[in-house]
Amino acid sequence: MDFGFTAEDEAFRSEARGWLSAHADPDADRREWERTLGAAGWIGLGWREAGYGNRTVPLTQQVVWAEEYARSPAPPRSGHIGENLLAPTLIAHGTQEQKARFLPPVAAGEELWCQGYSEPGAGSDLAGVRTAAVRDGDGYRITGQKIWTSLAHEADWCFVLARTQAGSRPHHGLSFLLVPMDQPGRIEVRPIRQLTGTSDFNEVFFDGAHARAEHLVGDEGGGWQVAMSLLGFERGVATLAQQIGFAAELGQVLRTAVETGAADDPVLRDRLVRQWAELRTMRWNALRTLGRTGAQPGAAAVAKLLWAGWHQRLGELAVEVRGAGATVGPSEWTTTTPYELDAAQRLFLFSRADTVYGGSDQIQRTIIAERVLGLPREPKGAV
Numbered sequence: 001m002d003f004g005f006t007a008e009d010e011a012f013r014s015e016a017r018g019w020l021s022a023h024a025d026p027d028a029d030r031r032e033w034e035r036t037l038g039a040a041g042w043i044g045l046g047w048r049e050a051g052y053g054n055r056t057v058p059l060t061q062q063v064v065w066a067e068e069y070a071r072s073p074a075p076p077r078s079g080h081i082g083e084n085l086l087a088p089t090l091i092a093h094g095t096q097e098q099k100a101r102f103l104p105p106v107a108a109g110e111e112l113w114c115q116g117y118s119e120p121g122a123g124s125d126l127a128g129v130r131t132a133a134v135r136d137g138d139g140y141r142i143t144g145q146k147i148w149t150s151l152a153h154e155a156d157w158c159f160v161l162a163r164t165q166a167g168s169r170p171h172h173g174l175s176f177l178l179v180p181m182d183q184p185g186r187i188e189v190r191p192i193r194q195l196t197g198t199s200d201f202n203e204v205f206f207d208g209a210h211a212r213a214e215h216l217v218g219d220e221g222g223g224w225q226v227a228m229s230l231l232g233f234e235r236g237v238a239t240l241a242q243q244i245g246f247a248a249e250l251g252q253v254l255r256t257a258v259e260t261g262a263a264d265d266p267v268l269r270d271r272l273v274r275q276w277a278e279l280r281t282m283r284w285n286a287l288r289t290l291g292r293t294g295a296q297p298g299a300a301a302v303a304k305l306l307w308a309g310w311h312q313r314l315g316e317l318a319v320e321v322r323g324a325g326a327t328v329g330p331s332e333w334t335t336t337t338p339y340e341l342d343a344a345q346r347l348f349l350f351s352r353a354d355t356v357y358g359g360s361d362q363i364q365r366t367i368i369a370e371r372v373l374g375l376p377r378e379p380k381g382a383v
Contacts (some may be wrong), residue, residue, distance in 0.1 A: 033110030315351030
């Protein structure tokens, strides 16, 4: 099915581009920027329901907005977890009271969210979650640890997948809870310092943290279905915006290859051309996927498998075209100066994790094999 843009879509593109040109500031405070987006009506465009302070637009215009945002100098979003993960999940599974309480602040950019899924020993295999939530009066008491939690240090709320039935089997006995982060002494956030020198992810420790009973999404013990539904919203329109960023990174690698003379090497030049061709193929696949209707089992797994390996190979090329100079830092580095990297070095180091986070390549291949190709399920306990 073709995925094309109409005259109305292009008019919307002009509106989006014009607004971003007038307001986007790469140095803006990220929380204040979310409020600016919300006040202008740019949050919640893809929600199935309006009326929460958001407006809705067709899928093509959601793509337009995502692409124009990626091309603009606007800062990275702090509200995307609430807008693109929590909100669609509440619209699908939440009560009217939950939607009325939580969606307007997300649409206004007033409340930020993080995702409490992965744990030590339960990353790609979410069924291994051990964080426990015990019913206590008017709510639940949550004890356990989450890891690789993006934006936990900024978030006001966290949606937590916890085990509410002790001794339950992996996919059973889990519940999806909405937990306020402002609970001193009960929730501790520890930044994780990465090879890049930055701390984009965090460990989160829950020590009797409280979640109200009315903030249980879906049924008690039915959290696995809610959690899997949320993961279905995780990729889609955002994939196309991500590819705009990939194209910019590839463009810089190509320019560096020409400047250093690395592009004169026929083998390396072939690899650069292959990166360009694969990026175009990923875009066509994403557009084809979005242009279809109905359930598409494995579509997100295919997309993740494609871009993770592609981006990792780009990181390798980014330092390779630089030559030996890419292996060292600025000459003024000392043991007391801040740990700094240039763009190519950050790309190389960060992209090493692409094939692991968000579901490892092995997990994506298993999903495709079992849910799309109908192959026999992997034996329990297989390595």
